[in-house]
Amino acid sequence: MNTALPTVKRTAVYVYEAPLRAWHWTNALSLTVLAVTGYLIGSPLPTLSGEASDHYLMGYIRFAHFAAAYIFAVGFLFRLYWAMVGNRWSRQLFALPFWRRRFWSELWHEVRWYAFLEQEPRKYIGHNPLAHLFMVVIITVGGIVMMFTGFALYSEQSGLGSWQDRWFGWVIPFVGQSQDVRMWHHWGMWIITIFVMLHVYTAIREDILSRQSLISTMISGWRMFKDDRP
Amino acid sequence: MPTTETFYEVMRRQGITRRSFLKFCSLTTAALGLSPAAAAQVVEAMQTKPRIPVLWLHGLECTCCSESFIRSAHPLVKDVVLSMISLDYDDTIMAASGHQAEAIIHEIREKYRGNYILAVEGNPPLNQDGMSCIIGGRPFLEQLKEAAADCKAVIAWGSCASWGCVQAAHPNPTHAVPIHQVIHDKPIIKVPGCPPIAEVMTAVITYLLTFERIPELDRQGRPKMFYGQRIHDKCYRRPHFDAGQFVERWDDEGARRGYCLYKMGCKGPTTYNACSTVRWNNGVSFPIQSGHGCIGCSEDGFWDKGSFYDHVTDTRVFGIEANADRVGLVAAGTVGAAVAAHATVSAYKRISKPATFGDSEPGESKQQTGDRS
Ligand code: HEM
Ligand code: HEM
Ligand code: SF4
Ligand code: SF4
Numbered sequence: 001m002n003t004a005l006p007t008v009k010r011t012a013v014y015v016y017e018a019p020l021r022a023w024h025w026t027n028a029l030s031l032t033v034l035a036v037t038g039y040l041i042g043s044p045l046p047t048l049s050g051e052a053s054d055h056y057l058m059g060y061i062r063f064a065h066f067a068a069a070y071i072f073a074v075g076f077l078f079r080l081y082w083a084m085v086g087n088r089w090s091r092q093l094f095a096l097p098f099w100r101r102r103f104w105s106e107l108w109h110e111v112r113w114y115a116f117l118e119q120e121p122r123k124y125i126g127h128n129p130l131a132h133l134f135m136v137v138i139i140t141v142g143g144i145v146m147m148f149t150g151f152a153l154y155s156e157q158s159g160l161g162s163w164q165d166r167w168f169g170w171v172i173p174f175v176g177q178s179q180d181v182r183m184w185h186h187w188g189m190w191i192i193t194i195f196v197m198l199h200v201y202t203a204i205r206e207d208i209l210s211r212q213s214l215i216s217t218m219i220s221g222w223r224m225f226k227d228d229r230p
Numbered sequence: 231m232p233t234t235e236t237f238y239e240v241m242r243r244q245g246i247t248r249r250s251f252l253k254f255c256s257l258t259t260a261a262l263g264l265s266p267a268a269a270a271q272v273v274e275a276m277q278t279k280p281r282i283p284v285l286w287l288h289g290l291e292c293t294c295c296s297e298s299f300i301r302s303a304h305p306l307v308k309d310v311v312l313s314m315i316s317l318d319y320d321d322t323i324m325a326a327s328g329h330q331a332e333a334i335i336h337e338i339r340e341k342y343r344g345n346y347i348l349a350v351e352g353n354p355p356l357n358q359d360g361m362s363c364i365i366g367g368r369p370f371l372e373q374l375k376e377a378a379a380d381c382k383a384v385i386a387w388g389s390c391a392s393w394g395c396v397q398a399a400h401p402n403p404t405h406a407v408p409i410h411q412v413i414h415d416k417p418i419i420k421v422p423g424c425p426p427i428a429e430v431m432t433a434v435i436t437y438l439l440t441f442e443r444i445p446e447l448d449r450q451g452r453p454k455m456f457y458g459q460r461i462h463d464k465c466y467r468r469p470h471f472d473a474g475q476f477v478e479r480w481d482d483e484g485a486r487r488g489y490c491l492y493k494m495g496c497k498g499p500t501t502y503n504a505c506s507t508v509r510w511n512n513g514v515s516f517p518i519q520s521g522h523g524c525i526g527c528s529e530d531g532f533w534d535k536g537s538f539y540d541h542v543t544d545t546r547v548f549g550i551e552a553n554a555d556r557v558g559l560v561a562a563g564t565v566g567a568a569v570a571a572h573a574t575v576s577a578y579k580r581i582s583k584p585a586t587f588g589d590s591e592p593g594e595s596k597q598q599t600g601d602r603s
Binding site: 042043044045046047048049052053054055056057058059061114116156157159160169170172173176177178179180182183184186187189190193194197198201205208209 | 448449450454458459460463469470471472473474475476478484489492493497499500501502526529530531532535541542543545554555557558561562565566569572573575576579580
């Protein structure tokens with residue numbers, strides 16, 4: 001929808017600073033690798049023929065999972081640090097203003113917009129409340145759950161006394177037993193997968209239909225508004 | 231009957247030669263993973279320390295732990311250890327019975343207050359005032375609590391005493407509970423398995439008796455030397471796992487070639503036990519070696535963790551059973567279809583509606599820019 005009329009004013013705000021953007025894309029990549037390799041750990045590829053010493057397929061898949069897991073975990077810690085030193089929008093991922101009425105009314109408005117019940121979405125410099133809710137619940141809370149269960153599973157192979165065991169070993173009896181931890185970790189993969197499907201769809205849709213830029217914002221950092229109305 | 235003889239004296243009285251005794255000591259040292267030099271310590275301990283009595287109680291159980299125990303690989307180990315403990319109380323294998331037998335428990339409690347080991351096989355049921363397990367005319371729970379009151383430490387034999395096992399499986403009609411849920415003031419050593427491996431049992435008990443201290447335990451109270459690693463960590467089929475070579479169906483080519491049983495639901499990756507190193511029946515074999523996956527018999531609640539033949543097992547929450555992959559695939563499919571439909575409607579709406587963007591038309595937006603951070 002490019003009317004290209006000279007009267008259309010586009011205001012812009014610098015929202016996502018470079019480290020946050022770099023984190024977003026690194027994180028997106030690591031989560032994609034984690035979900036795919038995780039699925040293949042649960043349901044391995046068809047058997048390879050030949051000698052065992054000819055192949056190391058599961059080994060490589062698991063290695064990719066663990067490498068991506070460390071990138072995800074270190075990235076998460078970095079993102080936490082950036083929330084402390086970054087701008088106000090960098091804090092959104094770790095703070096949900098659920099005590100504010102306004103948050104809920106805007107959330108409802110956003111739901112109605114997606115249900116085609118509103119003519120127009122509202123403008124947001126940061127995340128819209130629906131996206132905000134999903135990001136906090138699934139990426140922050142969900143990510144923490146995946147890291148705790150993931151490192152607990154990792155402690156089983158690194159062994160008693162390893163740092164993974166000392167820090168996360170308690171998760172196993174806390175959840176039940178090893179198989180339970182695996183299955184919750186596995187459920188988490190599906191929840192994150194569904195989040196990503198919705199997230200990518202809404203990012204593209206809103207980029208086209210809403211009154212502001214989205215995808216380019218996560219690339220350049222600037223939020224462009226397509227109109228000057230409030 | 232309780233004596234202050236040393237272990238060595240007891241063994242000699244039982245007809246065990248000095249040579250056999252020394253062999254036993256070195257075998258035990260090796261089984262415990264101690265240095266060869268420690269064998270001398272074991273010998274010394276056995277010769278000088280008074281024998282510690284062991285009471286062996288039986289609650290709700292199938293007696294598979296006792297069956298396993300008396301089949302300890304090395305006949306020597308079996309004879310020695312049995313001679314060390316059978317003198318006291320074990321209602322399955324002792325000679326005494328009735329009141330005479332119950333009297334032994336009292337006697338040991340009096341004479342060795344705070345100084346005997348209580349070994350428990352099985353567990354107590356709590357429903358119906360414990361009526362589902364009556365020993366000597368009283369609920370097992372009473373006998374257990376009394377015997378535990380003055381003991382030095384408790385050994386929880388098998389998955390029953392450690393976790394609850396089959397009688398505690400859903401829906402657990404008798405409300406059978408593991409030992410640690412009814413005894414809180416004594417150290418408890420869990421030796422899970424259904425049954426535990428004989429050599430593991432004898433080694434644990436020998437360690438306790440000779441060193442008079444509890445072996446190093448993990449977070450959940452299991453001796454680290456036998457339960458510190460998973461079956462999967464020491465499985466001889468592990469190279470096939472790493473290579474990505476699996477049995478896909480029973481009796482397929484992979485099964486004949488001895489590939490990894492992961493896809494057949496092997497629970498080796500989630501089971502802590504010593505089967506893949508110590509093995510069973512005098513070290514002859516263990517389930518995976520015979521071509522069947524591990525069923526996770528030494529893990530908490532293994533009966534209720536879904537099929538023995540799936541890797542991705544059903545999850546039971548709030549009485550609902552669901553499989554992560556089945557639910558996940560359906561959910562992802564549904565969301566995918568919903569996204570496609572939503573995108574179509576969005577596109578249609580946009581085409582059929584004149585432009586509302588730009589400054590030209592205020593529309594119905596009276597709201598402020600939402601910036602809530
Ligand atoms: C956050 C995104 C993540 C996703 C979507 C994910 C997904 C999965 C899935 C689906 C499995 C297979 C479970 C099964 O059925 O056995 C798995 C296994 C595993 N994951 Fe993750 N995971 C994530 C993060 C992590 C993290 C942060 C760690 C930490 C190191 C981790 C460590 C592991 C380990 C150790 C296993 C077991 C591998 C094996 O024993 O072969 N995961 N993961
Ligand atoms: C695995 C894939 C992805 C994950 C886990 C993910 C996660 C996230 C998270 C957590 C945020 C919040 C950023 C923050 O506050 O720090 C975010 C924002 C955003 N993501 Fe993604 N993302 C993924 C893929 C994508 C893709 C493929 C696109 C582009 C099509 C995209 C576009 C955006 C945009 C536009 C925002 C900003 C939203 C806003 O301005 O409100 N993401 N994403
Ligand atoms: S057979 Fe079982 S324990 Fe052995 S490598 Fe395969 S999954 Fe692991
Ligand atoms: S292999 Fe697994 S199921 Fe079999 S006895 Fe050992 S722990 Fe139990």
